[in-house]
Every structure is written in C-alpha cells, then in structure tokens.
Amino acid sequence: MGVLYNQVADRLQALIQDGVYRDGDRLPGVRILSKQMEVSISTVLQAHQTLEARGYLQARERSGYFVRLPLVDVPEPVMRKHRSKPVPVSAREMTLDLCADEQKRMVPLATAVPHADFLPLRQIQQSTMWAARHGLETLDYAFPGKESLRRQIAQRMASVGVPVTPDDVLVTNGAQEAIILGLRAVTQPGDIVAVESPSFPGILQALEVVGLRAIEIPTHPSDGLSLEGLQLALEQWPLKACVVVSNHSNPMGARMPDERKKQLVSMLAAADVPLIEDDIYGDLYHTGERPRPAKAFDRADNVIYCNSFSKTISPGLRLGWMLPGRHMAGARQQKYFSNLATSSIPQMAVAHFLEQGGYDRYLRSARQNYREAIERMRAAVARSFPVGTAVSRPQGGFVLWVQLPAGVSGTRVYHRARAENINVAPGLMFSISGKFESCLRLNGGNPWCERIDQAIARLGALTHEEQALKG
C-alpha cells in the first residue's frame, strides 16, 4: 500500500478473488486497464509484475497476463505394487453425523447436496401438482418404473451415446440404491470389489450393506481411476466388480478422458469383471461438451450404469435409475424384494418436468452456477489456507478436495470447525484404510455469500493454527 502500483495490484487481486477474473482468464490489455483504473500504463505493468510475484498472474509470451490462483494441484498418486489389501467395509457411521437433522443450522460444507437456489424447485413443484391431478395413475404401483419416466430417461441416455429402450431402464430410490442393486446382482457377500481412492462414502456404504470387501485403487486428480492400479489389482485379486464415478468423481472432480474410459471398459470386459458406473455428476460439467459415460463404450454388455436426479432436480425425491444390461433380471428381483417399487408421485412429477423440456435450460444455468461457486471457493481457499495446501481442479460437479500441508490433521480441523458450526467432510471418510487424514472435502453447491466466505476463512485460520501446533 501507499505505492500506487501496489494499490492497483490489490484492486486486481480483489477482482480475481471475487471471481470477476477467473482462473485461466486472460486479463484485459494494459491500455484498457490503464484507462479503466485511471493510472498510467507503466503502473499497470508494475502491478502485473507484483501480482505475478504474489502468484496470481502468469505472463505468457505474446498473449499477455493470465489469472492463475496461487494453488497447488492435488498431487498425482504414487503407484506402488502390492500396496493395498482388500478390507471389509464397516463402521462408516461418521457420515450419519454429518447428515443428521440437527446439523441443519451449520454452514453446509459437508454433504454434496446442492443448495435449493441451484435446483429447479419451482418447476418440480408445478410438475408435482400436475402429477397429483392425475390421481389414479400417479398412485398406482410403479414396478419396474413409470413408463413415461423410463421413456424420458431412455431419450436422455441416447443423447449421451447410450441408445437404450424404456425396457432397459430400472427406476430406483436414487443412485445409492442403483449401486446396491448392481452389486447384489453380480457379487456374493465377502467378494472383493475395486473402488476409487479417495472414494465417495456412499459407495463404501453400499459395499457395507452388501457385505463386500473393497480394494482401493488410486485416483488421478484429473484423469480419474488409475488404470495401472486397476491392472495390478486385477492381477492380484479375484475382483467381482469395479465401482467408478467416471465423470467428475466425488470428491476430486476428476473426469476420465474418453480414451481411458474405453481402456477401462475393455480391461474389465477382458477380465470378465462388471463395471458399475455412477454417472451422477455427468450432466454437471463446467465447460465444453457433456462427457460420455463409460457405458457409451460398452460393447460387451459389461457395464451397469447408475444415475439419479438427486444432484440436478432434488435429493428429497429419492429418484434414480439404472441400466443393468444383462443383469436386468437379477437387479429387478433385488429391487422388488427390497421395497417392491419406487414411489410413483416423484416419478410422475419428474417425467412431466422432463417432457416439458425445461430441464436442459435449467442444466445450463446449474452448470454455470456450480462452475462459479467452485471458482469462488477455490479463490477463497487460496486466500486463507497456508502455503502447501493443495486443491483439486474439478471439471464438473460442485465439491472441492483440499489437501492440507503435510502433518496437519483434517480430522482435527473438522472437529474444531464443527464446534464453531461449520460442517465439512474429513478426508478419512473417503477411505477404508485410514488414508486422507490430511484432507477435507468442501461442498461448493451453495450460492456464494458472506457466511460461506467467512467459514472458508475460518477453516483456513484453523488450518494455520493446526500447522503451528505441529511446528
């Protein structure tokens, strides 16, 4: 401060931290900035150099200055042979704490549940009214799912490279149930199943319900499940299934490139190990085109595809679906025996909403909302957390994976934050073997606001304190 170019640098830094300029954006040219900020061109140039030194800008030859948040990417996992052993999945109660009713007053950074403002609730309300007026059909049993909904789902699946008929669709109580039905259709209790690491806790819970053992396969922060790690596991263990979130995996936000998806599908088909694919974040890509699911490359009918409307319409609907392929008979039987059918009213409401055609328009705004929210959250983490903190660079979805500096306990930060009514997910939850103790997952599915900004700042401060205690 005091010096003019420092003031200009501060103003530019604030614009970056507020998300006006985003990670990867090119800054306007010096002439434009000099005019906008009413300073000389040389002051702008000095401010640029200052921000470059602070780590917020990167100069590219002949292209100008680009925004670059001072964040370290989550490092790639190191592959080691015979590193993991199958572990029976049990005692994952921590999740229940995170989701308990009494946590509703806390700052909601723990569960991957979108804020109501980001969901098409008005539309689904209207469609529920419509469904209610339909009376009889709406209140009838709906096994294996309302035909109107299965038709809409089949249409959407075709648009992502998975041409199916309504008869190929089994409606479920969310993707969680779909994964469980898929596991039941292809495994026996005690079998070994490969999962990502870090893994979405719901998948670990599904394995626990079915009574399975898990082998953790390292996940690359941008490319997803390590195929090399999976190959090692296939050679070493009699795997009966592999569960993967192929697009914008939770918690890292990784997206497998198409080429790797193809490899994954053919590796597993060759080994005769079914792939259970959870595509729940597939529609929530931040940029570019809708990534295809692994199922789109499934020539051998070896992929059991699972998805849900929980992230894109409302989690309270408990409405998902699966394409069990050749395992349809087993999945249908398990569904019927477990709870007969999925509730009809939500099915009729969602079918009507999809028929009305507003869903894709909604998804466009949702993608934009999540992209912005995640960018602001990354910027806030960059501001507040100690040097040495690494942060994921999600390509979709709305969660952020934060790796604290070496030696700092995410579990301790989690407990201290909870005491201050800030609810985050500790890294330990994402492993069955005690990994990720120094990590946190943050839910970015909220409109940015003062309360969340302050919560992130506070998390950063707590991490600083924990780091100081270690030193």
Add this chain to the structure above:
Amino acid sequence: MGVLYNQVADRLQALIQDGVYRDGDRLPGVRILSKQMEVSISTVLQAHQTLEARGYLQARERSGYFVRLPLVDVPEPVMRKHRSKPVPVSAREMTLDLCADEQKRMVPLATAVPHADFLPLRQIQQSTMWAARHGLETLDYAFPGKESLRRQIAQRMASVGVPVTPDDVLVTNGAQEAIILGLRAVTQPGDIVAVESPSFPGILQALEVVGLRAIEIPTHPSDGLSLEGLQLALEQWPLKACVVVSNHSNPMGARMPDERKKQLVSMLAAADVPLIEDDIYGDLYHTGERPRPAKAFDRADNVIYCNSFSKTISPGLRLGWMLPGRHMAGARQQKYFSNLATSSIPQMAVAHFLEQGGYDRYLRSARQNYREAIERMRAAVARSFPVGTAVSRPQGGFVLWVQLPAGVSGTRVYHRARAENINVAPGLMFSISGKFESCLRLNGGNPWCERIDQAIARLGALTHEEQALKG
C-alpha cells in the same frame, strides 16, 4: 324347482350368496319371511329345512335359523416335533411373475393390493397438491423421516396402546423395507429366523435379501402363529429373530388373541430373540375393536414394529414406518446406507391427510368394504368349489386362503387360470419347503362385480376338473 318350498329355498339361498344375509347372521323369523315372500308359514319352514340340508342354514334351539355357508374351515396344523429344518431362502421369482406389469389386464386375484375404489385416492390427491405447494420443505431430504409425519404416526401408535414419540419412528419405503431393516439390525447372513407357515411371500423375500435361513412355524387359522411350534423351534435352533404378522396375517387372516400376543412377546423376550412384527393389516379388522399389536405388550423393548400405508392409502406411495426401539441406531444406519431417506413428497402428503382427520372416517368404510367383499368371495367359493374345499375365515384384511380337496394341485389350477387371464397366488409361494401345494390365495380387495364372480366360478370349475383328473 317346481315345488314352492324349493323356490323359496332358492330365493333365500340367492340372498345368502349375494351377501344380503351373511355367514353367522340370524334369519328373520318365519312370520316375517312368510309375509315378505307371500307364502305360508309351513312353506317357509320347509324351505328352512331344505337349506339346512343343503348346508346353508343351521338351526339353533330357541334362537331360530342362522346362515352358515357350506364351507369347511381351514384345518388346524398338526404339531410334530422336529418336523421342520431351517432352509436358506432363495429363488422366489414366482412373485415377480404375479406382479409384472403385463398382468394388469388379468382378473386381479393374485396380489394383496386393494382396488383403487377402496382407497382414499381423492383425499391423497388433494394432500399431494397441498404438499406440492409447500415446495422447499417438501423437496428437502427427509432422514429419518418428516417430523410432521412421524408426529402423526406417533399419535396413531398411542391410540393402539404403543405410546411413542416422533423420535422413535423411522420412516421407510413400505413395510417391506422396515422388515429388512429390522432383520439387518438384529441378524447376520446365515442366521436362522422363525416365520409363520403359511407365510407372506414378502417376508420370505426379505429373508432372501438379507441372506437368512428360515424355520417355518405352523400358523393356526384363527389364533395365528403356533406358540407350541415356536417353543419347539426355540429349544432346537439358535433363532436370531421371529417375524410375525400378528393381526390378520396374510394369507390366513388369523388374529392372535391378546393373551397369545402376551405369551409370544414374553417367550421371545425370555429367549432374547427379537420379534419383528408386521402390523400392516391391523387397522383393517372386520368387526369389533382395533386389535392391539404385540408391541403393546412389549415390556422388554424386544419388539421391532413395522407398518405401512400401502393397504390403507395407496401401495404406490411406498411409505411405511418402523419402531426399532433399542435397535434404532442400527436400523437408521441401514436405512441411510441403503437409500439415504424415503421420498419427501409422499411423506408430506400423507402427513397432511392424517392431520386433516379424514383417515379414520375412511378406515371405517374400508373395513366395511373388505368385510363385504370377503364374505361375497367366501359365498362364491362355496357355490363353485368342490366339496372338501376348506376356506379361511379372516378376521380382517382382504385375502382368502383356499385349501383345495386332497390331491388337487393349486399350482396346476394357477397355471390353467393364468392361461385364461385369471391371476391367483398358488399356495407354494407361501412356503420355502414345498408346503401348501393344494392351496390358493385369493385377493378379495376388489368391489364385487360380474367379472370377479365369473372368475371365482371358473376357478371352482377348474378345481372340479383337476379333481376329476385325479380320480
């Protein structure tokens, strides 16, 4: 015919078969009948004697003539020591056939699903509209269940002798899921569980999902589960649970008297074996007072109570509840891990319907409807089935258990009836050990109509044919 008293007897028999006079009713006095029918008193008396000979009337000294359908009651089971062995429950696919979508055009005598005319669909439509207007709250996650619904359920439970708070209630996807969560909370795969015999197929399916073995305990046609049989099983096997439909058990319609419920509860508490009670037909008693569930006598917190709105509001809601008692933590965890929560919209709609106060009024008419439908179905069976057919005398609910004459295969009648678009449930479905081959279960939850009348007549004719083939 021809003879006048025979014509009068025919007219009276028609009134009985049409349900104007019901099983157990006292006929009007001879003077009144003679006036009504415009015949002499002696003709009425001769007609009475004729109907007594036909098996439709019973003379009681000083009391007159009483209607008595020419039906044999389902016989009591014979207890034999070491008669049953635990059997792993598997391969119960037949049920799926009965319930498949394509069966909707058939005469619906197979599944225990009430006809739409017998359900309060207009009321629940209105309440769904109300819930839809409530938007946000209605679309939110609802684990462990919407508070408003749990409060209504707690109030109803208090009224049947089970005083609980809303916090004691866990909302489930129907009673089927409640039973599964209860089983999971108290058993491990491979454990042995006692079930009624004949048993509701859904309970056998629940055991299959959880990977349990079952031991079948004979069920008395009016008193329910044989306590003597249960005692033998407790002495012989390390039972981990006992699943009982204590009120109007499906398929026999038996209701355990309070004294036997008390004995059941204390026997199991003494043996430290949890009772999983399914009270889904409790509200659908045909006469008298609402029978209490076994849970009302549970001093040791050893009864896991399960119920649902599937038989009294709509099966398509997939909405039930449980009172897991001291097993709440385990049941909650299993629920959350299985599918997170039950869909919110149906919960809000049912809570609103119950709050409005129309539910009890509806139940009164439903009980009357089911009683009448079952009586007409019993009369129709009496008309059409061969001598030697035994029929249950349900004290509630809306299913009828028919035991065909010795040697006649219910499975063959089932297959032949299906070929003629009449869907019934073959007795084999109600056992894991091949029992009840000569039985059928008929769904009486439909308004009486020509189509059903003819279907019962046709089932009787098929049974006659099968009997002739045997002879």
